[in-house]
Amino acid sequence: MKLQFTKMQGAGNDFVVLDGVSRHLALKPQQLRRLADRHFGIGCDQILLVEPARTADTDFRYRIFNADGGEVEQCGNGARCFVRFVRERGLTTKHEIRVETAAGVIMPRMEADGEVTVNMGAPVFEARRIPFIADSDALVQSLEVGDATVEISAVSMGNPHAVQLVADVDAAPVSTQGPLIEHHARFPERVNAGFMQVQDRGRIRLRVYERGAGETLACGTGACAAVVVGIRRGLLDGSVHVSTRGGDLTIRWEGADNPVWMTGPAVTVFQGEIEID
Numbered sequence: 516m517k518l519q520f521t522k523m524q525g526a527g528n529d530f531v532v533l534d535g536v537s538r539h540l541a542l543k544p545q546q547l548r549r550l551a552d553r554h555f556g557i558g559c560d561q562i563l564l565v566e567p568a569r570t571a572d573t574d575f576r577y578r579i580f581n582a583d584g585g586e587v588e589q590c591g592n593g594a595r596c597f598v599r600f601v602r603e604r605g606l607t608t609k610h611e612i613r614v615e616t617a618a619g620v621i622m623p624r625m626e627a628d629g630e631v632t633v634n635m636g637a638p639v640f641e642a643r644r645i646p647f648i649a650d651s652d653a654l655v656q657s658l659e660v661g662d663a664t665v666e667i668s669a670v671s672m673g674n675p676h677a678v679q680l681v682a683d684v685d686a687a688p689v690s691t692q693g694p695l696i697e698h699h700a701r702f703p704e705r706v707n708a709g710f711m712q713v714q715d716r717g718r719i720r721l722r723v724y725e726r727g728a729g730e731t732l733a734c735g736t737g738a739c740a741a742v743v744v745g746i747r748r749g750l751l752d753g754s755v756h757v758s759t760r761g762g763d764l765t766i767r768w769e770g771a772d773n774p775v776w777m778t779g780p781a782v783t784v785f786q787g788e789i790e791i792d
Contacts, residue, residue, distance in 0.1 A: 753768060
């Protein structure tokens with residue numbers, strides 16, 4: 516089967532984007548893994564599938580598959596690339612789009628400067644809804660990770676995150692603790708592990724070991740999760756500049772049940788065609 520694709524990236528978080536509107540696509544996990552493979556396929560952190568809307572009040576359906584072939588609920592950097600993709604492909608002329616995801620409806624908007632802003636919805640701190648196995652909904656929880664005990668804050672941004680504070684993000688044990696936290700028994704649906712260094716009340720540095728993908732150059736929902744945790748812990752103000760290894764994002768949150776807003780880049784890298792079994 517020949518498959519046309521677009522390679523995109525948002526702050527270094529890279530995607531293979533597929534048009535499931537013009538042509539119905541139902542790829543198997545092994546096919547998704549082949550697309551994501553950086554040696555034998557195209558190479559990406561996630562595959563994004565654009566599909567027709569299933570309800571009258573949305574414009575599209577948006578599905579996200581990790582490099583391991585598993586489907587996940589949400590991807591903030593992918594949502595920004597989604598907007599650029601459907602506009603560049605002529606699938607819509609709208610600047611703001613209502614998109615159905617597995618985590619609910621999101622409304623990304625193309626800004627005049629070419630960046631994209633996404634309403635990521637309100638964060639969820641209730642343990643059972645993240646889901647996170649805990650005796651309480653306390654913001655800071657102890658977690659046994661290998662031979663160490665770390666303090667994390669669990670939050671959902673449509674997908675689960677465990678955020679911990681570190682003194683130096685460059686020296687953080689992302690490669691060793693990341694997979695242990697991802698597969699920790701207290702996170703029954705696995706989790707994204709975030710390592711946040713607070714620089715001042717308006718700036719953080721962040722690395723994220725993503726569920727099903729490993730460490731990525733940026734994680735949009737991870738940036739949102741880190742910022743809301745920092746705000747809840749009294750360390751950050753309501754608008755925060757997030758520096759990742761792949762680029763910068765701006766996250767805004769007014770607290771309580773208000774939505775989190777994320778603004779950042781979305782770039783088309785190249786288009787192509789691949790033969791896939």
